[in-house]
Amino acid sequence: MKFTLAQINRHIGGRLIGNPETEIVTVSGLREARPGHLCFLANRRYLKDLKDTAASAIIIPSDIEPPSGKNIIVHPNPSLAFTEAFTLIHPPQAPVTPGISAAAEIAPDAIISKDASVLPMAFIDRATTIGSGTAIHPFAYIGANCRIGENCLIYPHVTIREGSIIGNNVIIHPGAVIGSDGFGYITIDDNHIKIPQVGIVEIEDDVEIGANVAIDRARFQKTLIKRGTKIDNLVQIAHNVHIGEHCLIVAQSGISGSAEIGHHSTLAGQSGIAGHIQVGHHSIITGQAGLTKSIPQNSIVSGMPARPRHIEQRAKAALYKLPELIKTISLLEQRIRDLEKKAGFNRPDPILTTIQDQTNME
Amino acid sequence: MKFTLAQINRHIGGRLIGNPETEIVTVSGLREARPGHLCFLANRRYLKDLKDTAASAIIIPSDIEPPSGKNIIVHPNPSLAFTEAFTLIHPPQAPVTPGISAAAEIAPDAIISKDASVLPMAFIDRATTIGSGTAIHPFAYIGANCRIGENCLIYPHVTIREGSIIGNNVIIHPGAVIGSDGFGYITIDDNHIKIPQVGIVEIEDDVEIGANVAIDRARFQKTLIKRGTKIDNLVQIAHNVHIGEHCLIVAQSGISGSAEIGHHSTLAGQSGIAGHIQVGHHSIITGQAGLTKSIPQNSIVSGMPARPRHIEQRAKAALYKLPELIKTISLLEQRIRDLEKKAGFNRPDPILTTIQDQTNME
Amino acid sequence: MKFTLAQINRHIGGRLIGNPETEIVTVSGLREARPGHLCFLANRRYLKDLKDTAASAIIIPSDIEPPSGKNIIVHPNPSLAFTEAFTLIHPPQAPVTPGISAAAEIAPDAIISKDASVLPMAFIDRATTIGSGTAIHPFAYIGANCRIGENCLIYPHVTIREGSIIGNNVIIHPGAVIGSDGFGYITIDDNHIKIPQVGIVEIEDDVEIGANVAIDRARFQKTLIKRGTKIDNLVQIAHNVHIGEHCLIVAQSGISGSAEIGHHSTLAGQSGIAGHIQVGHHSIITGQAGLTKSIPQNSIVSGMPARPRHIEQRAKAALYKLPELIKTISLLEQRIRDLEKKAGFNRPDPILTTIQDQTNME
Numbered sequence A, B, C: 001m002k003f004t005l006a007q008i009n010r011h012i013g014g015r016l017i018g019n020p021e022t023e024i025v026t027v028s029g030l031r032e033a034r035p036g037h038l039c040f041l042a043n044r045r046y047l048k049d050l051k052d053t054a055a056s057a058i059i060i061p062s063d064i065e066p067p068s069g070k071n072i073i074v075h076p077n078p079s080l081a082f083t084e085a086f087t088l089i090h091p092p093q094a095p096v097t098p099g100i101s102a103a104a105e106i107a108p109d110a111i112i113s114k115d116a117s118v119l120p121m122a123f124i125d126r127a128t129t130i131g132s133g134t135a136i137h138p139f140a141y142i143g144a145n146c147r148i149g150e151n152c153l154i155y156p157h158v159t160i161r162e163g164s165i166i167g168n169n170v171i172i173h174p175g176a177v178i179g180s181d182g183f184g185y186i187t188i189d190d191n192h193i194k195i196p197q198v199g200i201v202e203i204e205d206d207v208e209i210g211a212n213v214a215i216d217r218a219r220f221q222k223t224l225i226k227r228g229t230k231i232d233n234l235v236q237i238a239h240n241v242h243i244g245e246h247c248l249i250v251a252q253s254g255i256s257g258s259a260e261i262g263h264h265s266t267l268a269g270q271s272g273i274a275g276h277i278q279v280g281h282h283s284i285i286t287g288q289a290g291l292t293k294s295i296p297q298n299s300i301v302s303g304m305p306a307r308p309r310h311i312e313q314r315a316k317a318a319l320y321k322l323p324e325l326i327k328t329i330s331l332l333e334q335r336i337r338d339l340e341k342k343a344g345f346n347r348p349d350p351i352l353t354t355i356q357d358q359t360n361m362e
Helices: A005-012 A044-052 A078-089 A309-319 A322-343 A352-361 B005-012 B044-052 B078-089 B309-319 B322-343 B352-361 C005-012 C044-052 C078-089 C309-319 C322-343 C352-361
Strands: A015-017 A037-040 A057-060 A072-074 A177-180 A185-188 A191-194 A200-203 A214-216 A222-225 A300-302 B015-017 B037-040 B057-060 B072-074 B177-180 B185-188 B191-194 B200-203 B214-216 B222-225 B300-302 C015-017 C037-040 C057-060 C072-074 C177-180 C185-188 C191-194 C200-203 C214-216 C222-225 C300-302
Touching: A005 A015, A005 A057, A005 A072, A005 A078, A037 A078, A057 A078, A078 B185, A177 A200, A185 C078, A200 A214, A214 A222, A300 A309, A309 B309, A309 C309, A309 C322, A322 B309, A322 B322, A322 C322, B005 B015, B005 B057, B005 B072, B005 B078, B037 B078, B057 B078, B078 C185, B177 B200, B200 B214, B214 B222, B300 B309, B309 C309, B322 C309, B322 C322, C005 C015, C005 C057, C005 C072, C005 C078, C037 C078, C057 C078, C177 C200, C200 C214, C214 C222, C300 C309
Parallel strands: A037 A057, A057 A072, A177 A214, A200 A222, B037 B057, B057 B072, B177 B214, B200 B222, C037 C057, C057 C072, C177 C214, C200 C222
Antiparallel strands: A015 A072, A185 A191, B015 B072, B185 B191, C015 C072, C185 C191
């Protein structure tokens, strides 16, 4: 739906500066914004983005000077106002048409809300409950004794194995697997004997799980994804992992068994977390990093094994000077040899030349 | 099917040198070839491979000296001749038996070519069109308003979400997901609010997509895979990515949002591309490399963050000399100290010893 | 099921030291164990774990001194005794209820054991055989001409393409793809022409395959996973790979075409193996390592490109001293310059200062 800036301003109750006829088609972040987008600024830290944005309008707080040449809505609480505008422009999708397809396969004792939607070729096993407003798509598999909350979207080819607990407003994208066995063996005489994995997976409210993700059930108790956490495609989450609230777990990252991730942490793409370690709240694991030890809150780490990012960056920058450094040291050695000669010292065989040659050979 | 070399030569019209009764069972590259295989050589660069190949016969151009002891077909256009031989030996598979299974679930207004094959337990949603010669396997899910071209192979458990456009001769392997939501949120007061992902995915002709790949739909407009590109298993392609023609995207590599990959580029296994950057045509990202900045065409990059391969290799080679180098510098310092003593200088405390000890301790 | 330690001891015939009424609910490894768990110790190497374990009881051999304060069963063969206790506490799951659902889609000439279980919405193609005790779950796809052995668990959304051979006691988790085409092309005039992939996949007895794994069929002959090997989630196994017996292939690792992995080897998480190389028996590829060359048996390698772990660790440790080392060399150069001045030598321009500045700038 399209709105004029005036319509949006009336809805959120701010003070409009600029052209009230400006057309707004969607919302966006300051950096990604394009014409037709509405953004907001809550923090002075992003003043530069405010200046550079291509957005058609921005909601800003009262204590920031409105920049000239921009359409601005001044509001005492920009993030609240933005949320209200967001909902105006993109109203929550109309609930799926309720109903249970006769072409779905549903156990007689499954309890499906009359306001849920179960599409053809879905499979729901015994003693499972499905909440109001939830849609179960074709080829979704829900095992026995699961509890699926309200207003969830379970896409095609999702597997939710027995005993899983899914909260409300959870979105699970195609091909994701919830509740597969953890990877646990005892090795006896060189044979790997499977350890029973008898725990479950619990997913709290407002979690989103990407395509072809794998989340293993716990050995005992539960693998836990707390509310508001968003998981991208092809992520691996091993047994007994606990992920805190409002984390971002980016594509192809992997979390080993029993690791714990604090609230509001970010795992960037293709990063890995070793087993049995803790990541403090508000931490960032950068892309392809491999974390092997616990880190306190507010950490930012890079590299493999991961170290604080500034240390990793300084070391990596130095690394690319290393071939040059070896040459330099060779020159210094020559100068030392000249000094030694003058001082009448015995001259040892040169060492650096050898090192340098070997380096060049590789 | 088996052919004699004479039969193949008659088909492609070359000049045969060697045993015309040689049996050929398939085609292959020079390096991988085994007895019974036919290869071709188009470029003098690979003369060494010609000498070493185990192939039973090779097609070569007129301007290359036929090697002794090999079965050779001389042809003015080896690559064309090879393609013709390829098609002779491996004729395109007979079109799937046309027909729509009564055990498939198909929306009444879907338009399925009478020459397409829809197998039992496939699902095709409303207003979707399926072209002639295309096979939709069991448990394939095709959402609403999709356009699937001709002669495509859609394997079991593929998910193609609503609005996707698939060209002709496209192969999509089991478990691949096309059109899942992009990973996009606006963070308001520490909550990640989902940004609507209202674009589509478009796959052009002759693309192949591996097992359990994930390709996200665009935020707006489209995620685009251009013609002739081949994607291996478990690859992640984020929203708004554009991949050029005839690329090779090897297994478990990942491309972040809005990145653009030029024509004829290769992403080797487990490599990663950051968001919003450009990879020039004919570039190579080597295995496990992490590219964080745009690169011009014909680049070859390695490491994380990725640098030109020769720089990365030189730095890595030097790195493994570093422990030895530290010892060397310690020796040089000792020699400087000896010189300083003789010169009557004050001697500072040794520095290198400390560094070296710390290194050894880790 | 719960047992007292006395009951377990009677079953395995050992000598009990400690409280016979101790309750045992499951088995576990010494390090992971918690109260209620039974463990075993077979090797003096793990004596420290014996001391530290939280297990409620441990089976130890006759030649190890029972630690005080622990519940102990002394047994001449602890690993055998542990296996017997394991089976007592976790008896093999009752065979699935045999039967073929009328809601499954099965080719008339498929041969299904009367003791197998085929659940609703499974698909089994022509000329495939399913052994006794095997369960085929909803949305499992078994292509034509497959042989599936006895007592296998084929979970939902598994794809097993035509011609695959699966042994006995094999577990395949949801979303795994067996037998997709290998990634093989011949490039002719910049076009990638698909090479037919006409081999198969063979999985031997006692193999476990994780969720959303991809195992490609061979170009010719077979991709082979030998008995007892365990594969975690989201692993990529390319065409013609051979994996030996009793390997552990951890999540998100990838093995390129035609590589061979020896017996009892471990690929840790997110590691990668290049094509056409050999990994010797009993080797370990550590997390995120990238192996580009063959290695002999008993190797332990790290890094990219992978080197022996102790060399990689020494180099990485030295790397983080490098920024400090550059400063040190700069100081040494200053001292050389002072000596040169005193000796009346011409002083060259300082070199190190430049390097250092560039390093700091990045």
